[in-house]
Amino acid sequence: MPRAGLTRQKVIEKAAQLANEKGLAYVTITTLADYLGIRKPSLYYHVESLEEVFEELMIYGWKHVSEEIILELAGLEPHNALREFGWKFYRYAIGNPGVFEAMLWYNRYGKEEMAEATEGLYCFWFDQTDRLGITRQIANHLLRTYRAFLEGFILLEINHSFGNPISIEESFAVSLEILIRGMEQYENTGNENGETLHQKI
Amino acid sequence: MPRAGLTRQKVIEKAAQLANEKGLAYVTITTLADYLGIRKPSLYYHVESLEEVFEELMIYGWKHVSEEIILELAGLEPHNALREFGWKFYRYAIGNPGVFEAMLWYNRYGKEEMAEATEGLYCFWFDQTDRLGITRQIANHLLRTYRAFLEGFILLEINHSFGNPISIEESFAVSLEILIRGMEQYENTGNENGETLHQKI
DNA sequence: ATCGTAATTCTAACACTGTTAGGCTTTTCT
DNA sequence: AGAAAAGCCTAACAGTGTTAGAATTACGAT
Numbered sequence: 373m374p375r376a377g378l379t380r381q382k383v384i385e386k387a388a389q390l391a392n393e394k395g396l397a398y399v400t401i402t403t404l405a406d407y408l409g410i411r412k413p414s415l416y417y418h419v420e421s422l423e424e425v426f427e428e429l430m431i432y433g434w435k436h437v438s439e440e441i442i443l444e445l446a447g448l449e450p451h452n453a454l455r456e457f458g459w460k461f462y463r464y465a466i467g468n469p470g471v472f473e474a475m476l477w478y479n480r481y482g483k484e485e486m487a488e489a490t491e492g493l494y495c496f497w498f499d500q501t502d503r504l505g506i507t508r509q510i511a512n513h514l515l516r517t518y519r520a521f522l523e524g525f526i527l528l529e530i531n532h533s534f535g536n537p538i539s540i541e542e543s544f545a546v547s548l549e550i551l552i553r554g555m556e557q558y559e560n561t562g563n564e565n566g567e568t569l570h571q572k573i
Numbered sequence: 574m575p576r577a578g579l580t581r582q583k584v585i586e587k588a589a590q591l592a593n594e595k596g597l598a599y600v601t602i603t604t605l606a607d608y609l610g611i612r613k614p615s616l617y618y619h620v621e622s623l624e625e626v627f628e629e630l631m632i633y634g635w636k637h638v639s640e641e642i643i644l645e646l647a648g649l650e651p652h653n654a655l656r657e658f659g660w661k662f663y664r665y666a667i668g669n670p671g672v673f674e675a676m677l678w679y680n681r682y683g684k685e686e687m688a689e690a691t692e693g694l695y696c697f698w699f700d701q702t703d704r705l706g707i708t709r710q711i712a713n714h715l716l717r718t719y720r721a722f723l724e725g726f727i728l729l730e731i732n733h734s735f736g737n738p739i740s741i742e743e744s745f746a747v748s749l750e751i752l753i754r755g756m757e758q759y760e761n762t763g764n765e766n767g768e769t770l771h772q773k774i
Numbered sequence: 775a776t777c778g779t780a781a782t783t784c785t786a787a788c789a790c791t792g793t794t795a796g797g798c799t800t801t802t803c804t
Numbered sequence: 805a806g807a808a809a810a811g812c813c814t815a816a817c818a819g820t821g822t823t824a825g826a827a828t829t830a831c832g833a834t
Contacts, residue, residue: 375782375829401821413822414783422821479734510747512739516729517722517748524725525717533680538713546711546759547718554755558747579811602792614793615812623792 376410383408383418384428391429391470399425399470427483429474434489437464437475442492450500451552457496458522458548465526472530476523506555507562514555521547579609584619585629592630592671600626600671628684630675635690638665638676643693651701652753658697659723659749666727673731677724707756708763715756722752 383404390407391399401422405412419425441460445453465472478486501511525547527533529540584605591608592600602623606613620626642661646654666673679687702712726748728734730741 378782402819410782411784412820413785413824416822417782476728477732477734479732479736509739512737513744513747514751516726516735516741516744517751520726520729520748521718521722522725524723524728525721527677527725527728528717528721531678531680533678534717535680536713538710540717543714543717546714547721549758550715550718550755551751552755553758554751554753557750557754603790611811612813614795614814617793618811 706761
């Protein structure tokens with residue numbers, strides 16, 4: 373039997389593909405092995421368990437979305453930057469629904485790799501809130517607000533949980549305006565020098 | 574062998590208990606049968622499948638949360654009503670995490686029973702938005718905003734996905750202020766008479 | 775070139791799921 | 805009391821993730 377020439381990286385990438393095509397729940401040891409053209413037990417040479425595959429998918433997703441977002445949002449006015457941040461995240465998640473589902477498990481595993489993958493996002497966020505004169509204390513709360521909304525909204529969309537026929541994109545647009553306008557009440561109340569960077573959400 | 578004297582209702586209630594104690598993922602045919610003191614196949618006399626159990630849990634949750642919320646929020650000023658709505662939902666979900674997880678699947682099954690269970694919530698929502706002079710069109714968008722944030726935030730909390738040690742309740746409080754302040758930009762722009770009631774979200 | 779070793783894939787088997795088939799008791803109704 | 809239905813059981817099946825261990829393939833040094 374000829375070898376498949378697999379590597380851990382390729383396994384994860386294929387898993388990402390499969391998850392995006394058929395949903396994360398479809399990714400099992402069986403289906404993934406099939407998709408890779410090998411037998412189930414052979415997978416365990418590259419990966420420790422199914423759970424580890426999901427964990428890697430999570431890191432994979434946050435790494436990619438961080439890169440995309442940070443690269444393209446430098447130099448925007450804070451409000452616009454935050455709006456575009458929302459849209460970029462949204463488009464990535466809708467375009468990669470399976471990987472997004474895995475991203476939801478962030479912090480379930482306390483890995484260093486995760487901190488590295490998202491460090492750029494934190495910097496970006498606190499950069500904007502600093503420029504808006506928002507306390508670091510509040511900025512941390514607002515980050516949770518933003519994250520909760522984004523992940524919640526996209527999860528609902530992916531699960532087809534919006535029954536109403538009105539435009540989902542329009543709902544998302546309105547929601548961003550709500551958030552951006554809502555945080556104005558906390559602007560220009562903060563110190564110049566933030567407390568600590570590299571916070572977890 | 575003496576009978577357990579079970580009924581469909583009791584099975585669902587026990588499933589809810591189990592889900593809240595150990596998490597929804599812990600609820601399986603095996604564990605549930607064990608918890609009820611019967612053998613696995615006996616469950617199928619009361620219930621069609623495991624998926625049906627989850628579906629019933631979802632309806633169960635929405636029914637309960639609707640009742641709680643609507644009963645206690647009559648007569649409040651709209652902004653306060655919305656704030657209290659958020660808190661009531663939050664406390665219910667945190668107090669019943671397993672049932673809440675099942676509630677996330679809303680609209681995955683297009684059941685009539687679901688529409689009935691949540692009808693009260695819709696009425697409550699549109700009652701508040703009407704009084705604030707918000708268009709029904711916008712009110713539908715805002716409902717999605719609110720729902721996405723609530724479900725997203727609670728899901729993150731339940732999954733222990735907030736790594737930062739700062740107070741989660743305070744984050745929730747700040748978030749509600751964001752939402753309530755944010756929607757002011759859409760107030761007093763609507764007609765007196767709403768379009769249609771009983772909309773899906 | 776060839777031998778030894780390590781890397782990669784395999785088959786076989788295990789414990790665990792949800793689910794179905796069919797038998798045996800207990801309850802309920804006439 | 806007798807018939808019918810309801811409620812629970814044991815036995816078995818196909819599917820899952822996972823482990824053990826044998827069989828190949830590839831590679832590096834002699």
